Each structure stands twice: as C-alpha cells, then as structure tokens.
Amino acid sequence: xxxxxxxxLLQAVPLLFVISIVVFLLMMNMGxxxxxxxxxxxxxxADRLRLKKQLGLDKPLYVQYLYxxxxxxxxxxxxxxxxxxxxxxxxxxxxxGDFGTSLVNRGKPxxxxxxxxxxxxxxLMLAAEAVIILGSLLVGIYSALRQYSxxxxxxxxxxxVGYSMPIFFVALLSMYLFAVLFKRxxxxxxxxxxxxDPKVGKTASQVLLHMVLPVLSISLISFAAYSRxxxxxxxxxxxxxxxxxxxSKGLPRREIVFIHALKNAxxxxxxxxxxxxxxxxxxxxxxxxxxxxxxxxxxFLDHVSRADLPVVMGIIMLxxxxxxxxxxxTDVTYAWLDPxxxxx
Amino acid sequence: xxxxxxxxxxxxxxxxxxxxxxxxATAQPTEAPVEETxxxxxxxVxTEAPVxTEAPVEEKKVATFIWTQEFDTLNPLYxxxxxxxxxxxxxxxxxxxxxxxxxxxxxxxxxxxSLENGGLSxxxxxxxxxxxxxxxxxxxxPLTSADFLFTYQMSIDKNNAVASAYPYDQVLSxxxxxxxxxxxxxxxxxxxxxxxxxxxxLPAHVLQPVYDAEGTIDNAExxxxxxxxxxxxxxxxxxxxxxxxxxxxxxxxxxxxKIDEIFFxxxxxxxxxxxxxxxxxxxxxxxxxxxxxxxxxxxxxxIQSVKSGYNEGMFFVINEEFSPGMADVVxxxxxxxxxxxxxxxxxxxxxxxxxPASYWDSLPYYNTPPVEDYPYDPEAAKAMLDEAGWVDSNGxxxxxxxxxxxxxxxGTTIREVRxxxxxxxxxxxxxxxxxxxxxxxxADIFFASYDQDGPAAKGEIEIMExxxxxxxxxxxxxxxYCSEIPTDEYPAGANWQYYCNEELDELFTLQATQVNxxxxxxxxxxxxxxxxxxxxxxxxxxxxxxxxxGSNLQSYKFSGVTPFYTIxxxxxxx
Numbered sequence: 001x002x003x004x005x006x007x008x009l010l011q012a013v014p015l016l017f018v019i020s021i022v023v024f025l026l027m028m029n030m031g032x033x034x035x036x037x038x039x040x041x042x043x044x045x046a047d048r049l050r051l052k053k054q055l056g057l058d059k060p061l062y063v064q065y066l067y068x069x070x071x072x073x074x075x076x077x078x079x080x081x082x083x084x085x086x087x088x089x090x091x092x093x094x095x096x097g098d099f100g101t102s103l104v105n106r107g108k109p110x111x112x113x114x115x116x117x118x119x120x121x122x123x124l125m126l127a128a129e130a131v132i133i134l135g136s137l138l139v140g141i142y143s144a145l146r147q148y149s150x151x152x153x154x155x156x157x158x159x160x161v162g163y164s165m166p167i168f169f170v171a172l173l174s175m176y177l178f179a180v181l182f183k184r185x186x187x188x189x190x191x192x193x194x195x196x197d198p199k200v201g202k203t204a205s206q207v208l209l210h211m212v213l214p215v216l217s218i219s220l221i222s223f224a225a226y227s228r229x230x231x232x233x234x235x236x237x238x239x240x241x242x243x244x245x246x247x248s249k250g251l252p253r254r255e256i257v258f259i260h261a262l263k264n265a266x267x268x269x270x271x272x273x274x275x276x277x278x279x280x281x282x283x284x285x286x287x288x289x290x291x292x293x294x295x296x297x298x299x300f301l302d303h304v305s306r307a308d309l310p311v312v313m314g315i316i317m318l319x320x321x322x323x324x325x326x327x328x329x330t331d332v333t334y335a336w337l338d339p340x341x342x343x344x
Numbered sequence: 345x346x347x348x349x350x351x352x353x354x355x356x357x358x359x360x361x362x363x364x365x366x367x368x369a370t371a372q373p374t375e376a377p378v379e380e381t382x383x384x385x386x387x388x389v390x391t392e393a394p395v396x397t398e399a400p401v402e403e404k405k406v407a408t409f410i411w412t413q414e415f416d417t418l419n420p421l422y423x424x425x426x427x428x429x430x431x432x433x434x435x436x437x438x439x440x441x442x443x444x445x446x447x448x449x450x451x452x453x454x455x456x457x458s459l460e461n462g463g464l465s466x467x468x469x470x471x472x473x474x475x476x477x478x479x480x481x482x483x484x485x486p487l488t489s490a491d492f493l494f495t496y497q498m499s500i501d502k503n504n505a506v507a508s509a510y511p512y513d514q515v516l517s518x519x520x521x522x523x524x525x526x527x528x529x530x531x532x533x534x535x536x537x538x539x540x541x542x543x544x545x546l547p548a549h550v551l552q553p554v555y556d557a558e559g560t561i562d563n564a565e566x567x568x569x570x571x572x573x574x575x576x577x578x579x580x581x582x583x584x585x586x587x588x589x590x591x592x593x594x595x596x597x598x599x600x601x602k603i604d605e606i607f608f609x610x611x612x613x614x615x616x617x618x619x620x621x622x623x624x625x626x627x628x629x630x631x632x633x634x635x636x637x638x639x640x641x642x643x644x645x646x647i648q649s650v651k652s653g654y655n656e657g658m659f660f661v662i663n664e665e666f667s668p669g670m671a672d673v674v675x676x677x678x679x680x681x682x683x684x685x686x687x688x689x690x691x692x693x694x695x696x697x698x699x700p701a702s703y704w705d706s707l708p709y710y711n712t713p714p715v716e717d718y719p720y721d722p723e724a725a726k727a728m729l730d731e732a733g734w735v736d737s738n739g740x741x742x743x744x745x746x747x748x749x750x751x752x753x754x755g756t757t758i759r760e761v762r763x764x765x766x767x768x769x770x771x772x773x774x775x776x777x778x779x780x781x782x783x784x785x786x787a788d789i790f791f792a793s794y795d796q797d798g799p800a801a802k803g804e805i806e807i808m809e810x811x812x813x814x815x816x817x818x819x820x821x822x823x824x825y826c827s828e829i830p831t832d833e834y835p836a837g838a839n840w841q842y843y844c845n846e847e848l849d850e851l852f853t854l855q856a857t858q859v860n861x862x863x864x865x866x867x868x869x870x871x872x873x874x875x876x877x878x879x880x881x882x883x884x885x886x887x888x889x890x891x892x893x894g895s896n897l898q899s900y901k902f903s904g905v906t907p908f909y910t911i912x913x914x915x916x917x918x
Contacts, residue, residue: 039426040812043507046509106505193609290613294585
C-alpha cells in the first residue's frame with residue numbers, strides 16, 4: 001500500500017506541473033490587474049507604465065511563469081526605469097514555498113491570505129457535507145426500504161424542488177424569509193450575513209447561528225442527488241442473494257440494512273464523496289458571496305475578478321493538490337470497505 | 345475501539361478543530377495599543393451576566409457599516425479604491441476635508457493656503473501650508489511636517505509600487521523649514537492642488553525604519569494593519585473577507601467620538617446588503633441600486649443622495665480611421681437627440697436623479713452658464729441625418745452613406761442598470777436607423793489597457809459607457825489630450841476616443857494652470873461649448889453616491905469627497 005501511495009504521489013508531480021502551466025496561460029488572458037487599480041476612475045497612464053514594470057507584468061509570459069515557479073531572487077529588476085536592472089528580486093517561487101504576494105492586497109502573502117480563509121470554508125463546507133451525507137443516508141435508505149410509499153414520493157418531490165432551484169435563489173429566499181420577514185412578523189429570526197454579530201463577538205454559538213442559513217442553502221440543493229444515489233445503490237444491494245440469505249438466517253433487520261447492505265452500497269457513494277471533498281476547499285462561491293461568508297469561494301471570486309494571478313494560482317494549485325490527495329484517500333477507503341481490493 | 349468508532353471520532357474532531365480555528369485564528373489583531381486593550385467604556389462583550397453589586401456597564405455603541413467591497417489596503421499611497429479611501433477620515437487624516445458642498449475645511453492645517461494669507465504665491469507656483477501644532481499620532485508621537493515630507497518622498501520613490509504617484513509627480517521641490525511648515529514648489533501653477541494633495545499622511549516614525557531596512561514600504565505591515573493613526577478611530581482588527589473594526593482612538597487630539605466602535609462588514613452581494621439593511625443588521629450601506637430604494641424607504645431606511653462628481657455617460661470613438669460614421673458630428677448629434685435619456689432616468693432609475701448636460705454637471709461653477717442639453721427629438725434627428733446624406737439606401741433598416749453603414753459597437757461593464765440602459769438605447773437608435781451591437785464585459789477586461797488588448801483602449805467600441813468624474817471637486821482631467829491617444833509606443837494612453845482637437849488641447853492645458861477661479865471658469869465655458877457642439881461626451885444620468893442610513897443612526901452628515909468628515913458627531917439612538 002505504501003508503495004502504491006508513493007507511486008501515485010510521484011505521478012501527480014507532472015500532472016500538477018501541467019495544470020500550473022495551463023492555468024497560468026489562462027489567467028494571463030483573464031484581464032488586466034492594473035485596469036482595476038484606479039478605483040472608480042481609470043488608472044493614470046504614467047501609473048500604468050510604472051506599475052507594469054514594478055509588478056513584473058511587463059516581462060514575457062515565460063519569464064513571468066519562471067519567476068512564479070522558481071522565484072526571481074537570482075535576477076535583478078529595473079525598478080527606477082533607468083534601463084539598468086539593479087534591484088535584486090525578492091520572490092522565492094512556488095517550488096520553495098513562496099506563492100508570492102497578492103496584487104490586490106499589496107504585500108500580503110498568498111499563503112497567509114488562503115490560510116485566513118480556509119478554516120472558514122472548512123467549517124461551512126464540512127458542516128454542509130455532514131448534513132448532506134447524514135440526511136441523504138436517512139432519506140435514501142428510507143426510500144429504498146419503503147419504495148413507492150407515500151412518504152417516498154413526498155420526500156422525492158420536495159428534494160427535487162430543492163434540486164431544481166438555483167442556489168442564489170434558495171439562498172436569497174431563505175435570507176428574506178428567515179431573517180427579514182420572520183423579524184418583521186415578530187418570530188424568532190436568523191441573521192442575514194457574516195459570521196457573527198459585532199455586538200456579541202465571534203463566539204462559537206454566534207458562528208453556529210450564522211451558519212444555519214448557508215448550510216441549509218447548500219444542503220437543500222445537494223440532498224436530491226445524494227439521496228437518489230443512495231436509494232438506487234441500496235435498492236440494488238437489497239435485492240442481492242446474500243441479503244436474502246441474511247434475512248432467512250433471521251438476522252435483525254437493522255443489522256442487515258446498516259451492516260450488510262449499507263457497507264456494500266457505500267462503495268459508489270464513497271467515489272462521489274471522494275470527488276466532492278477536495279472541491280469543498282474551493283468553497284461555495286455563490287453561497288459565500290450571498291451570506292458574506294469569508295471563505296475560499298469568495299476569495300477566489302474577488303481576486304479572479306481583479307486578475308490577481310498569484311492568489312488565483314495559489315487557490316487552484318491548492319485544489320489540484322487536494323484532488324490528488326483525496327483520490328488517493330478514496331482508493332485507500334475502497335480497500336478498507338472491500339477486502340477484495342488490493343493495490344500491492 | 346472499532347473502525348466505525350474511529351471514523352466517527354475523526355469526523356467529530358475535524359469539525360471541532362475547524363470551529364476552533366474559525367473562532368480564533370483568522371483575525372489580524374493589531375499590536376494592541378494600551379487604550380485598546382482596556383477601554384474603560386468598551387469592555388469585551390458581556391456574554392455573562394454582570395455581578396449584581398457592580399454598577400451596570402453602559403452598552404457599547406457599535407455602528408455597523410455594510411461595504412460591498414473590501415479594502416484592498418489601508419495605506420493611502422497604495423490604493424485608489426473608494427471604499428478604502430473614504431475610511432481615512434476615521435483613522436487617518438487628510439490635510440483638509442471637504443464639507444457637504446465640497447468646500448475645503450482645514451483639518452491638519454490651520455487655514456487653507458490662499459493669495460490673501462500668503463499661502464499661495466502670486467504666480468501660483470508655490471504653496472505654503474501651516475500645520476496645527478497640537479496634532480499627534482495615536483501612539484503620542486507629534487505629527488509634523490516631517491511626516492508630510494516623508495509621504496511625498498515615498499509616493500515618488502521608484503522602489504515603491506504605489507497606486508498613483510499623482511499629484512506628487514507634479515511637485516518640483518518640497519521643504520519643511522520647521523515642524524509646522526510645508527513649502528511646495530511647482531514648475532507650472534498647479535490649479536488642482538486642493539482636490540488632489542495630501543489625501544492621507546504616512547507616519548514617518550513607523551515607516552521610515554521599514555524603508556531603511558527593506559528599501560521599500562511595499563510590504564510594510566502597517567499597510568494592512570495600521571497600528572498607528574491620527575484620526576478619531578483606530579483599526580482594532582481586520583479579518584480578511586469578513587470585517588474591519590475601528591475603535592475609539594483615546595489619544596485623539598480632536599473631539600471624542602460618540603460612537604464607540606465602527607464595524608465594517610464586507611457584503612459583496614447587492615441583494616444581501618439590502619436584506620441586511622432591511623433586517624436591521626446594518627446602520628449604513630452604500631452603492632445602493634435605485635431599484636432597491638423604494639423598499640428600503642418603506643422599511644424606514646433613509647436614502648441620502650450626495651453629489652460626488654460622477655456622471656454616467658457615453659464616450660464616443662471620434663476618429664475617421666476607426667469609425668467614419670461616428671466621426672461625423674451630425675451622427676453624434678443625432679444620437680444625442682434620439683436617445684430618450686429622461687425616460688431612462690424615469691424608468692430605470694425611478695426618476696431619482698437627472699440627466700447631466702455637462703461632464704462638469706456636479707461642479708456648477710465650472711458649468712456657468714449651464715450648457716443646454718440636446719432635446720429628445722427623434723424626428724429632428726432623422727431630418728438631420730437625411731440632410732447629411734445618411735439614408736437607408738439598401739433597405740436593410742440601417743442608414744448608410746458611401747458604403748458606410750451606421751452600425752456601432754456599444755460596450756460597457758456588466759452592471760445590471762447599464763445592461764438595461766443598453767437595451768433601451770438600442771431600441772431608441774433603431775428607430776432612427778442606427779444599429780448598435782451590445783457588448784458587456786467584466787471591468788478588468790473592459791478597462792484593460794491597449795497592450796493588454798482592452799477592447800475600449802483599442803478603439804474597438806465606438807460607444808463606451810461608464811461613470812466618471814474629473815478630479816472632483818476640481819474640474820481638471822486628462823482624457824482628451826491628443827498626446828493621450830494610445831499607440832504601440834505609448835500603450836498606456838487614456839484617450840480611448842482617439843479624438844484630437846487642438847483647440848481643446850490648448851484649453852485643457854490652460855485651465856490646469858489657472859489658479860484664479862474666475863479665469864478658469866471662462867476657460868471651462870469654452871470647453872463645455874466644444875463638448876456640447878462636438879458631442880464629445882453624452883451624459884446619461886447623474887450618478888451621485890446613494891447612502892442608505894438605518895433608523896438608529898443620528899446626526900450624520902455626508903460629503904461627496906470625504907463622507908465621514910463629521911464622524912465624531914455621529915451618534916446611535918439609545
């Protein structure tokens with residue numbers, strides 16, 4: 001198993017290299033970072049020229065990529081525009097753990113920026129994922145056991161209503177209903193935006209309270225897909241001979257469903273979860289924006305709209321690494337769930 | 345322990361760790377000055393019941409301002425972002441503020457330099473400022489002319505990648521003969537000095553050591569975490585993407601503010617901002633869409649419209665080589681008369697603003713006598729086009745002349761009201777036989793420079809629309825100089841209209857050096873007339889700042905330049 005994991009990790013290196021080149025090339029065509037530095041007016045011409053040079057945006061594409069990858073502390077930069085490169089570069093490059101500094105939040109290291117947002121995204125997305133998985137398991141298993149019952153039809157109907165609605169609509173609707181209108185009607189209400197009430201402070205209970213609506217919105221649109229998936233795999237497993245054998249042996253129904261059926265039905269579900277988990281790091285772009293949740297999704301959106309290449313590259317590379325790692329974890333989980341699977 | 349139990353425990357642990365991380369890890373605490381750690385009337389929030397024998401603690405007054413954009417940086421030299429710039433009246437200071445009528449109000453200076461008090465030399469080339477002698481930074485260090493000199497030096501230092509070196513790059517020399525005197529000299533009289541100089545002063549005693557050590561202040565910690573300021577408030581905490589908290593500066597040399605804490609919450613979504621204001625989760629919001637005004641007013645939120653110089657308008661590519669059709673002044677005049685701009689204001693902006701006849705509409709002094717706008721008269725526009733030979737000769741519904749069809753690209757950014765406006769304009773112009781093809785772009789693409797293949801900068805969009813202003817409250821601007829036309833050799837050029845009018849060039853050059861307002865006003869009469877006759881720019885709507893003020897906020901007053909200049913007087917209802 002260890003050899004397998006090491007081999008997979010080594011295979012990921014060229015993959016990540018290719019991803020970095022492709023994303024870098026795409027980002028270079030995403031817009032002009034200096035264009036939005038002028039605030040509500042256009043950046044002045046003299047400032048455009050100076051900033052391009054000072055931020056290294058005047059260099060050829062391959063040089064900019066090289067600096068991003070290996071840094072420029074071995075080269076000198078012409079900062080004062082006298083034609084002589086005399087100022088040593090300060091960047092160490094990604095290979096030495098320096099993802100650079102943000103072009104928007106000037107001077108702020110990319111890793112620090114990501115580090116500030118990642119925990120916020122994790123608590124939101126993990127909570128949402130937990131709600132989705134637990135809820136879907138309950139609904140999916142019930143629907144499989146009580147196929148075509150009234151409750152099965154009812155739950156399926158409700159879930160598909162949620163699934164068919166765009167998340168921004170669900171998010172805004174829930175905000176207006178549970179925060180604005182409930183307050184107006186004198187009912188207990190939820191907060192609209194942010195992570196806490198400034199008058200109370202950032203306590204765990206405040207964060208939990210402010211998580212309710214975003215988690216609800218994310219969960220509602222994901223419930224249907226997961227629960228239907230679980231329902232169909234459970235139905236397939238429940239019709240297998242070994243389940244019939246277990247029943248005829250007189251095993252308790254609970255043990256049959258949760259030990260024998262669910263474990264075998266879990267393999268395809270683990271694949272889906274394994275694919276979804278790394279994407280959690282990217283945050284929920286729309287939900288975070290609407291609920292002003294300071295996570296990775298918003299970080300990405302805010303900085304991609306201002307063509308902040310170092311930050312966008314940092315986020316994408318982080319997600320790429322996460323995808324690789326979670327794929328390996330998924331493979332390992334397969335072996336744990338199904339002893340027939342061996343990688344050595 | 346079974347594998348199931350292990351898995352369950354791990355999941356619980358993961359969630360718990362994330363919660364803890366979120367609860368305590370992401371804030372950017374300042375190097376807490378003493379006043380902040382133990383403010384007598386601002387205790388840490390009372391989450392536990394107070395002891396019965398103690399006197400009741402007065403509840404902290406916290407005003408929540410909702411900002412749709414987060415500050416990029418707080419160093420005034422490194423940002424042109426409006427949302428960052430206007431906070432400087434809270435924690436930093438400009439040499440002078442501007443009141444609700446955009447008149448300067450001395451702040452760090454004892455009086456505004458003028459010819460009468462000798463602060464302005466007769467030739468307009470030298471400005472002498474006298475500073476107050478009682479101003480200090482929040483750490484107790486006196487704020488002196490050395491800080492002004494340092495600010496100037498940092499802004500023009502080539503090792504600092506500042507957002508804009510203007511207007512300090514216009515300064516010939518700067519001296520600080522004593523602690524309270526700053527003398528600036530210019531090669532030519534610099535008319536726009538009031539509106540452009542000293543928007544934020546840097547603390548030399550904090551940043552000079554950084555510069556000495558690193559050769560630049562680009563990465564100074566103070567830029568993102570200014571522990572030292574000189575305004576009534578002081579940054580206490582800024583959590584990326586979430587909030588910034590400003591608490592009272594106990595060492596402030598002016599009147600003590602009535603509100604204990606200003607809490608900026610960053611809410612990027614417009615609809616969420618409105619919901620938060622409706623739910624009472626915010627005391628102040630801005631950049632409100634006109635379509636949201638009625639429901640906010642209905643809920644008791646007051647809307648304040650403040651002139652900030654901005655007007656939404658159309659910029660035309662006026663160059664035979666790029667667009668022979670648009671280069672014909674008759675076509676531009678016909679466009680001005682064919683678009684029902686008043687209807688756009690009534691229907692899309694609910695009649696809550698007006699149509700600007702002049703680019704300097706917000707500065708009435710420089711639009712005197714007021715320019716008369718083109719009337720909405722599509723029939724007259726058709727007649728003008730007919731007379732000029734622009735007729736639909738091939739029956740395709742679009743006028744043409746000498747094989748040139750009146751088909752134009754009309755581009756703007758993705759703001760919703762702009763896209764609605766585009767649709768209305770397209771219909772209006774189609775009625776007179778002018779076809780426009782609509783384009784909309786993200787701002788960083790639309791405003792990209794010539795060498796970044798920006799469509800506007802390359803002259804590919806014959807009708808460009810955005811909201812702009814001069815150096816408000818100064819009328820000076822630079823877009824229309826012939827020398828600003830972008831080329832391969834000068835890709836940064838700002839004249840994206842590719843319009844060259846030598847008479848206009850001379851007038852713009854002249855007004856920039858006229859420190860006598862009466863003489864400058866006469867020059868602007870001529871500029872305004874050319875703008876009108878040549879339809880260099882066509883106003884669509886006046887674009888003032890809209891502030892949504894919650895019912896709890898009291899004694900507020902806004903300025904279009906320095907909105908928080910009276911922040912110490914603002915209060916919250918009990």
